Amino acid sequence: MILKKGVVLKSREKMLENIEIVDDYAERIRNARIAMGLSREILAQMLKEKESTLRRIELGDLIPSIPLARKIEKILKITLIEEVNITTGEYKSSSLELTLGDIAKIKRRSE
Numbered sequence: 001m002i003l004k005k006g007v008v009l010k011s012r013e014k015m016l017e018n019i020e021i022v023d024d025y026a027e028r029i030r031n032a033r034i035a036m037g038l039s040r041e042i043l044a045q046m047l048k049e050k051e052s053t054l055r056r057i058e059l060g061d062l063i064p065s066i067p068l069a070r071k072i073e074k075i076l077k078i079t080l081i082e083e084v085n086i087t088t089g090e091y092k093s094s095s096l097e098l099t100l101g102d103i104a105k106i107k108r109r110s111e
Helices: 005-017 025-035 040-047 051-059 066-076
Strands: 019-021 081-083
Touching (some): 019 066, 025 051, 040 051, 066 081
16 A cells, blocks of 8 residues: 555654653763763764764764664664653643733735
């Protein structure tokens, strides 16, 4: 059975909406790399990334993309991606002030 491209893309987008990189990704990557006895240079070559990119990730200055995080997970045998439970509902502000979303009205062009 062949699926339409739109269907595949929508389900793929849905999957990406429900995952994110863990907060302590930098520490996990650095610790795993050191535990495996790899230098940044070697790991960067294995990932086909620049060493400076890996350094910035390890310092927490750069959050890796999902595809890069998956490559890092596979090589270092660690978990960097977690599923996020998204709840739908009305957003409730902690303050009593109005926000732009409370007062904005969308004008539609007449066709």
